[in-house]
Amino acid sequence: QVQLVQSGAEVKKPGASVKVSCKASGYTFTSYYMHWVRQAPGQGLEWMGIINPSGGSTSYAQKFQGRVTMTRDTSTSTVYMELSSLRSEDTAVYYCARGYYDIWGQGTMVTVSS
Amino acid sequence: SYELTQPSSVSVSPGQTARITCSGDVLAKKYARWFQQKPGQAPVLVIYKDSERPSGIPERFSGSSSGTTVTLTISGAQVEDEADYYCYSAADNNGVVFGGGTKLTVL
Numbered sequence: 753q754v755q756l757v758q759s760g761a762e763v764k765k766p767g768a769s770v771k772v773s774c775k776a777s778g779y780t781f782t783s784y785y786m787h788w789v790r791q792a793p794g795q796g797l798e799w800m801g802i803i804n805p806s807g808g809s810t811s812y813a814q815k816f817q818g819r820v821t822m823t824r825d826t827s828t829s830t831v832y833m834e835l836s837s838l839r840s841e842d843t844a845v846y847y848c849a850r851g852y853y854d855i856w857g858q859g860t861m862v863t864v865s866s
Numbered sequence: 867s868y869e870l871t872q873p874s875s876v877s878v879s880p881g882q883t884a885r886i887t888c889s890g891d892v893l894a895k896k897y898a899r900w901f902q903q904k905p906g907q908a909p910v911l912v913i914y915k916d917s918e919r920p921s922g923i924p925e926r927f928s929g930s931s932s933g934t935t936v937t938l939t940i941s942g943a944q945v946e947d948e949a950d951y952y953c954y955s956a957a958d959n960n961g962v963v964f965g966g967g968t969k970l971t972v973l
Contacts, residue, residue, distance in 0.1 A: 789909075789964075796952060796964060796965075796966050796967040797901070797903075797909065797952050797954075797964040797967070798964065799962040799963070799964060802962075813962065847908055847909075849909075852911075852914065853899060853901070853909075853911045853914075853954075854911055854920060856908035856909060856910075857908065858908060859908055
């Protein structure tokens with residue numbers, strides 16, 4: 753079946769980087785864009801950016817420009833989201849979601865704490 | 867930047883009609899989506915293109931649009947519909963925004 757499976761929870765120190773993966777299965781990986789959305793504890797949804805798995809082009813929310821990098825590996829049908837210079841405010845659940853938002857990953861909890 | 871404004875909470879009794887609004891200038895030009903999110907779960911798309919319902923979403927969920935406001939209507943709300951609901955729109959130049967979310971209570 754169509755699904756997105758994300759990597760496991762991470763705990764990072766302030767200033768470090770984190771790389772979250774999202775493995776797609778059950779559909780043609782390069783046919784759908786992939787979004788990244790995050791949600792801080794008790795807060796709403798926040799769009800971070802989008803990647804085109806076909807060509808690798810990306811577009812990031814202005815808030816994350818310079819700190820986020822989205823990449824893909826077509827050989828494994830996996831997209832990655834790397835966030836650098838982590839601070840406590842980046843503590844959140846990070847989701848990948850297929851282009852039309854019809855399929856979501858299960859979420860990856862990233863905790864930033866000293 | 868773009869903003870979408872939702873009420874923080876809506877409360878109805880089971881069987882009643884719940885209406886959740888979302889307002890923003892971008893909605894006059896762009897379609898909206900609605901997501902349902904239950905505690906500890908990923909969001910689920912319930913409405914797209916203002917009023918289209920994905921397969922598998924109950925018919926009691928509907929959407930409408932008027933000017934700069936879109937509305938999610940749950941006709942005959944059920945206890946299992948209790949969740950947070952978020953509107954969403956994507957403008958040109960990659961301006962993507964979620965509303966702040968509405969907590970729907972059904973009791």
